[in-house]
Amino acid sequence: MPTFDEYVAQNRERFLNELKAFTSQPSVAAQNLGMREMADRVLARLQKLGAQTRLIPVADGFPVVYAEIGSGPKTLLIYDHYDVQPPEPLELWTTPPWEPTIREGKFFARGVADNKGDLLLRIQAVESWLATEGALPLKIKWVIEGEEEIGSPNLGKFVRAQRALFKDADGCLWEFGAKDSHENPMLICGLKGILFIELHARGAKRDLHSGAAPIIENPAWRLVWALSTLKNERDEITIDGYAQTVRPPTALELEAAAHIPFDTALELEKYGLSQFINGVRDFEAVKKLYFTPTVTICGLQSGYTGPGGKTVLPNHAFVKLDFRLVPDQTPELILDLLRRHLDAHGFADIEIQVTEAGEHVARSPLDSAIVRAAQAAARATYRHDAIVYPSAAGSGPMYELCQQLNIPAVSAGCGYPDSRGHAPDENIRVDDYFESITFIRELIRHFARA
Amino acid sequence: MPTFDEYVAQNRERFLNELKAFTSQPSVAAQNLGMREMADRVLARLQKLGAQTRLIPVADGFPVVYAEIGSGPKTLLIYDHYDVQPPEPLELWTTPPWEPTIREGKFFARGVADNKGDLLLRIQAVESWLATEGALPLKIKWVIEGEEEIGSPNLGKFVRAQRALFKDADGCLWEFGAKDSHENPMLICGLKGILFIELHARGAKRDLHSGAAPIIENPAWRLVWALSTLKNERDEITIDGYAQTVRPPTALELEAAAHIPFDTALELEKYGLSQFINGVRDFEAVKKLYFTPTVTICGLQSGYTGPGGKTVLPNHAFVKLDFRLVPDQTPELILDLLRRHLDAHGFADIEIQVTEAGEHVARSPLDSAIVRAAQAAARATYRHDAIVYPSAAGSGPMYELCQQLNIPAVSAGCGYPDSRGHAPDENIRVDDYFESITFIRELIRHFARA
Numbered sequence: 001m002p003t004f005d006e007y008v009a010q011n012r013e014r015f016l017n018e019l020k021a022f023t024s025q026p027s028v029a030a031q032n033l034g035m036r037e038m039a040d041r042v043l044a045r046l047q048k049l050g051a052q053t054r055l056i057p058v059a060d061g062f063p064v065v066y067a068e069i070g071s072g073p074k075t076l077l078i079y080d081h082y083d084v085q086p087p088e089p090l091e092l093w094t095t096p097p098w099e100p101t102i103r104e105g106k107f108f109a110r111g112v113a114d115n116k117g118d119l120l121l122r123i124q125a126v127e128s129w130l131a132t133e134g135a136l137p138l139k140i141k142w143v144i145e146g147e148e149e150i151g152s153p154n155l156g157k158f159v160r161a162q163r164a165l166f167k168d169a170d171g172c173l174w175e176f177g178a179k180d181s182h183e184n185p186m187l188i189c190g191l192k193g194i195l196f197i198e199l200h201a202r203g204a205k206r207d208l209h210s211g212a213a214p215i216i217e218n219p220a221w222r223l224v225w226a227l228s229t230l231k232n233e234r235d236e237i238t239i240d241g242y243a244q245t246v247r248p249p250t251a252l253e254l255e256a257a258a259h260i261p262f263d264t265a266l267e268l269e270k271y272g273l274s275q276f277i278n279g280v281r282d283f284e285a286v287k288k289l290y291f292t293p294t295v296t297i298c299g300l301q302s303g304y305t306g307p308g309g310k311t312v313l314p315n316h317a318f319v320k321l322d323f324r325l326v327p328d329q330t331p332e333l334i335l336d337l338l339r340r341h342l343d344a345h346g347f348a349d350i351e352i353q354v355t356e357a358g359e360h361v362a363r364s365p366l367d368s369a370i371v372r373a374a375q376a377a378a379r380a381t382y383r384h385d386a387i388v389y390p391s392a393a394g395s396g397p398m399y400e401l402c403q404q405l406n407i408p409a410v411s412a413g414c415g416y417p418d419s420r421g422h423a424p425d426e427n428i429r430v431d432d433y434f435e436s437i438t439f440i441r442e443l444i445r446h447f448a449r450a
Numbered sequence: 451m452p453t454f455d456e457y458v459a460q461n462r463e464r465f466l467n468e469l470k471a472f473t474s475q476p477s478v479a480a481q482n483l484g485m486r487e488m489a490d491r492v493l494a495r496l497q498k499l500g501a502q503t504r505l506i507p508v509a510d511g512f513p514v515v516y517a518e519i520g521s522g523p524k525t526l527l528i529y530d531h532y533d534v535q536p537p538e539p540l541e542l543w544t545t546p547p548w549e550p551t552i553r554e555g556k557f558f559a560r561g562v563a564d565n566k567g568d569l570l571l572r573i574q575a576v577e578s579w580l581a582t583e584g585a586l587p588l589k590i591k592w593v594i595e596g597e598e599e600i601g602s603p604n605l606g607k608f609v610r611a612q613r614a615l616f617k618d619a620d621g622c623l624w625e626f627g628a629k630d631s632h633e634n635p636m637l638i639c640g641l642k643g644i645l646f647i648e649l650h651a652r653g654a655k656r657d658l659h660s661g662a663a664p665i666i667e668n669p670a671w672r673l674v675w676a677l678s679t680l681k682n683e684r685d686e687i688t689i690d691g692y693a694q695t696v697r698p699p700t701a702l703e704l705e706a707a708a709h710i711p712f713d714t715a716l717e718l719e720k721y722g723l724s725q726f727i728n729g730v731r732d733f734e735a736v737k738k739l740y741f742t743p744t745v746t747i748c749g750l751q752s753g754y755t756g757p758g759g760k761t762v763l764p765n766h767a768f769v770k771l772d773f774r775l776v777p778d779q780t781p782e783l784i785l786d787l788l789r790r791h792l793d794a795h796g797f798a799d800i801e802i803q804v805t806e807a808g809e810h811v812a813r814s815p816l817d818s819a820i821v822r823a824a825q826a827a828a829r830a831t832y833r834h835d836a837i838v839y840p841s842a843a844g845s846g847p848m849y850e851l852c853q854q855l856n857i858p859a860v861s862a863g864c865g866y867p868d869s870r871g872h873a874p875d876e877n878i879r880v881d882d883y884f885e886s887i888t889f890i891r892e893l894i895r896h897f898a899r900a
Contacts, residue, residue: 030756151759206874206875211842224747233796271654271666273667294663297674306480310749311844313746320754322663324663393664422760423657424656
């Protein structure tokens with residue numbers, strides 16, 4: 001019987017081909033593209049592993065792929081998602097988003113970093129364990145949802161309905177993770193919350209010749225003015241009552257954050273920038289990145305944006321805004337403050353559309369058994385210490401699955417700082433992928449013993 | 451021999467079919483779409499009339515169709531253009547922009563109001579004259595350019611190079627016009643100037659996951675902040691030094707404007723609005739519409755604007771801005787003020803792209819022979835007085851062709867208040883089209899005698 005490492009090496013090409021098959025299948029929840037096909041592929045892969053699987057339907061949503069395998073005193077819950085971000089803008093991809101390509105040791109495809117790589121390698125790691133180590137020393141349960149990139153609108157309801165499935169879960173391995181710029185593995189114990197909305201301003205019945213501009217209100221101007229009351233050039237969010245919703249980080253969180261390395265010059269070079277917002281550097285940048293809330297213009301549109309000129313007075317303008325939340329903010333609270341703020345500042349006419357479900361802030365204990373097992377697994381795999389992050393800069397439904405059920409969580413995965421999640425040329429390094437398979441073996445070993 | 455009216459009636463169907471042929475040919479200068487084909491169609495139509503024609507090439511631009519016909523003591527210059535606005539957004543057209551359709555007495559197609567209807571009916575009017583009245587009592591010269599909707603970047607140079615062609619022109623019939631809401635024919639003696647630019651803000655090397663927003667500057671926010679310094683919610687343009695460039699209307703201009711009817715309730719209903727900017731009504735609205743400059747957001751784009759959510763931090767944002775100018779503003783002056791203003795307000799990073807040639811303000815005398823002839827022609831055609839406008843709300847190259855060469859000008863045409871120039875469902879009323887043919891007969895008659 002080969003060793004684990006030998007088995008992985010022998011199956012390297014097949015594992016990569018499976019990753020190509022996963023990432024060549026579009027699965028964009030926001031566009032209802034290829035979702036059923038992807039769920040079926042994930043289900044089939046888990047069945048091939050020998051897991052007991054169920055495709056659990058979600059009313060008005062995409063189904064959850066659920067699977068169980070192994071037995072033992074401990075139960076490890078794994079959370080992944082089979083949906084990905086929209087691939088647009090297509091023209092900025094070096095190779096097309098649904099045509100996975102390996103170049104210079106990097107695997108490029110939409111979703112490979114977020115989260116199809118980790119989704120698949122965790123299955124491949126269990127396969128390699130079964131083929132080389134024998135029976136699993138613990139029980140593994142997978143929850144693989146199809147709505148993470150649209151804010152997991154149905155996961156909370158799913159978790160409450162299926163609560164019995166999770167009552168024996170001792171810890172949860174969350175979906176994503178990366179090495180930092182110094183090649184330290186990152187272990188993430190929390191997520192920001194999120195509120196994603198659109199603001200719509202409307203004008204005349206139809207677009208007009210811009211000669212009418214002296215007397216006809218332009219919704220694009222109204223949207224600009226309304227937006228300019230939400231955040232100022234000093235990066236202060238100026239929504240009435242907003243500052244009072246922000247709880248500063250705790251002493252323990254700051255202590256953990258002090259270990260997070262941040263090479264300002266290197267980071268600036270990576271992004272092609274001369275400075276960060278307000279000139280923050282080093283630990284100031286770390287604190288801002290992980291502990292401050294944001295409001296981000298993700299999309300902005302009005303009028304004619306094609307080539308050349310068109311002297312049109314548009315009758316509609318909209319913006320897509322993402323609010324990242326920190327304790328003690330909630331999506332409901334921020335939505336309420338925003339509506340009151342717009343009304344109070346003369347923008348009662350601007351319509352708020354809540355297009356995605358919000359997500360609550362999640363903070364998991366920094367010293368739980370699953371975190372300690374992940375630290376040991378990282379040490380065994382990477383030969384140096386992992387960095388424990390009290391929170392990621394991003395969001396996810398950790399609150400719904402873990403915090404609600406009191407399951408400690410940690411997130412770790414195969415990304416690296418230039419993985420370009422949510423952006424063109426999303427990629428992972430192939431070596432990281434295979435190292436992550438080893439990390440999963442070590443996590444199983446250490447968590448089973450914990 | 452039939453009378454003029456009988457000839458027009460007999461050829462009604464053919465005239466409309468010619469209009470369908472003209473408007474089913476796309477000719478979008480901004481998109482370099484169908485331009486040569488359209489120039490050829492116009493040239494062929496003038497040749498069929500018996501005019502002496504020339505297609506005059508324009509370096510790095512679209513050719514000018516030039517034609518001459520008739521003789522007499524007076525020379526009437528006619529200015530039209532064979533290019534049209536882009537048809538987007540296509541989904542808002544009831545029938546497709548390049549498939550001319552008559553519904554309820556209205557002729558729908560891109561360009562039919564601006565300016566293919568007037569372009570063609572003026573030729574058909576001359577044909578009808580020649581077929582029924584005999585020789586023309588004056589000389590007519592046509593200048594039909596292909597770049598009006600992109601700001602006539604080459605017309606000034608063309609006019610200076612071909613100055614000899616125009617030295618005998620006694621008056622110019624400008625391209626467009628309409629009846630107002632009270633069915634009064636409008637005679638327009640001036641145009642606003644225009645500066646059309648794009649502002650571009652740029653951020654990191656590439657689009658990023660919006661989790662990076664606490665430290666990475668978002669160009670969409672920067673664009674919003676920069677724009678909010680250009681105009682405030684009271685509709686005051688707040689560019690440094692801008693107010694001093696605006697010369698108020700003269701007593702004569704105000705006196706003429708006092709005759710311009712404006713039914714506030716009717717106009718509001720037409721646009722589906724409850725009020726105009728700052729609540730202006732009646733003569734206040736007239737003065738604002740024709741005598742004040744504007745800055746209009748014609749297009750605004752950043753990030754992801756497709757369906758659903760995408761939590762992206764964009765690395766580029768741009769706006770298309772059109773500045774309509776009044777005396778004594780020039781495109782060069784406003785561009786210079788804008789650059790200085792952006793620099794002074796901390797937006798030196800925002801790039802200005804001048805994507806279209808600017809146009810100067812034009813004001814032609816209100817009592818010239820061509821205006822008096824047009825007034826008499828309107829009275830004969832429509833049986834009531836025309837309204838003389840010191841300026842239109844729109845722009846055009848009248849300065850380049852007429853003011854530079856001291857040729858008095860007047861603009862009159864077949865539109866009506868709901869013609870939707872530059873917008874979806876552009877249309878004219880078929881009856882207005884044929885009345886305008888009569889107006890041209892009367893203008894020829896009266897101007898030849900003037």
